[in-house]
Amino acid sequence: MASAIEIRDLTKSYGDVKALDGVDLDVPEGSFFGLLGPNGAGKTTFINILVGLVRKSGGTANVFGYDVEDDYREARDLIGLAPQEFNVDKFFPIIEILQTKAGYHGVPRDEARERAEEVLKRVGIYDKRDTRFDWLSGGMKRRFMLARALITDPDLLILDEPTAGVDVQLRHELWETIIDLNDKGTTILLTTHYIEEAERLCDEVAILDSGRIIEVASPEELMDRGTDDIVVQLRDAPAAVPDFAATDDRVESVELDGTRLVITAQQGGLVAPDVVQALDEAGHELVDLEISRTSLEEVFVEMTRQGEGRATMEVDQ
Numbered sequence: 001m002a003s004a005i006e007i008r009d010l011t012k013s014y015g016d017v018k019a020l021d022g023v024d025l026d027v028p029e030g031s032f033f034g035l036l037g038p039n040g041a042g043k044t045t046f047i048n049i050l051v052g053l054v055r056k057s058g059g060t061a062n063v064f065g066y067d068v069e070d071d072y073r074e075a076r077d078l079i080g081l082a083p084q085e086f087n088v089d090k091f092f093p094i095i096e097i098l099q100t101k102a103g104y105h106g107v108p109r110d111e112a113r114e115r116a117e118e119v120l121k122r123v124g125i126y127d128k129r130d131t132r133f134d135w136l137s138g139g140m141k142r143r144f145m146l147a148r149a150l151i152t153d154p155d156l157l158i159l160d161e162p163t164a165g166v167d168v169q170l171r172h173e174l175w176e177t178i179i180d181l182n183d184k185g186t187t188i189l190l191t192t193h194y195i196e197e198a199e200r201l202c203d204e205v206a207i208l209d210s211g212r213i214i215e216v217a218s219p220e221e222l223m224d225r226g227t228d229d230i231v232v233q234l235r236d237a238p239a240a241v242p243d244f245a246a247t248d249d250r251v252e253s254v255e256l257d258g259t260r261l262v263i264t265a266q267q268g269g270l271v272a273p274d275v276v277q278a279l280d281e282a283g284h285e286l287v288d289l290e291i292s293r294t295s296l297e298e299v300f301v302e303m304t305r306q307g308e309g310r311a312t313m314e315v316d317q
């Protein structure tokens with residue numbers, strides 16, 4: 001599949017700080033791609049290079065085949081960016097902000113009005129079209145940032161923490177809008193601190209740490225690398241249970257405490273039926289069984305820890 005974003009040996013230094021230290025990355029066209037990393041990993045620098053706000057120190061960055069510096073105009077016209085900060089002319093009615101932006105990208109005036117109305121409807125704030133930006137609620141401001149990113153009908157939508165600080169309901173509404181865009185073919189690059197967001201939305205995630213990509217995989221693949229706990233409640237406390245670790249490579253440990261048996265294993269969902277069968281054959285009666293899956297957050301923290309323990313990702317409550 002063709003690449004929406006193709007990055008080779010990308011570097012960016014701010015004095016002695018290497019914000020990006022040789023990044024290689026391909027984001028396939030049409031994908032929903034997550035860029036995860038602890039604070040200071042280089043995510044914003046990466047995005048800012050793509051949209052021409054920061055000049056790279058070395059390497060290449062292409063968007064749909066256009067070099068982000070040499071073919072800046074072409075590349076920029078294909079990207080819609082919803083940044084984390086509200087960098088908006090706050091005194092203007094929001095529909096005017098959208099029309100001006102469309103005009104800046106070469107959209108004729110009448111069509112600009114139509115498009116502005118359409119994107120405001122799409123994000124659910126059409127009735128606020130004549131309101132100044134600074135009079136919108138926090139949630140409406142987030143919706144507006146998405147509308148502004150969509151006004152040029154971009155092929156690549158970059159969302160930098162699109163749901164930061166919004167309530168659960170709005171987060172879910174924004175997700176639906178974004179999923180719908182992706183279904184219709186828009187490539188999405190998302191950075192997020194909400195692990196649930198990455199798990200729910202992304203086909204693939206890249207983990208960036210200290211300016212380097214340390215992994216590219218699907219959320220499921222990453223979660224499979226962690227271990228799950230199979231927690232079994234037995235009717236009677238046995239003297240011993242079958243030696244699961246000896247017979248199954250995926251099992252890492254077995255702990256028996258009275259009637260409670262905890263088996264820690266990779267791919268717990270696949271190991272559990274074998275455990276049930278072995279216990280049954282050994283004559284133990286099961287009262288309850290629960291699998292607590294490793295979370296993407298645990299895998300992420302483990303991967304980015306490297307002695308510093310500074311990875312901070314939030315779990316959606």
Ligand SMILES: Nc1ncnc2c1ncn2[C@@H]1O[C@H](COP(=O)(O)OP(=O)(O)OP(=O)(O)O)[C@@H](O)[C@H]1O
Pocket residue numbers: 014017018019037038039040041042043044045046
């Ligand atoms: N204009 C700048 N001048 C100097 N250093 C900078 C500048 N912008 C970013 N940095 C440094 O580059 C590194 C990467 O920063 P960046 O903002 O890209 O990280 P991030 O992954 O977006 O972090 P966060 O999740 O906190 O937003 C950090 O060490 C940061 O201090």
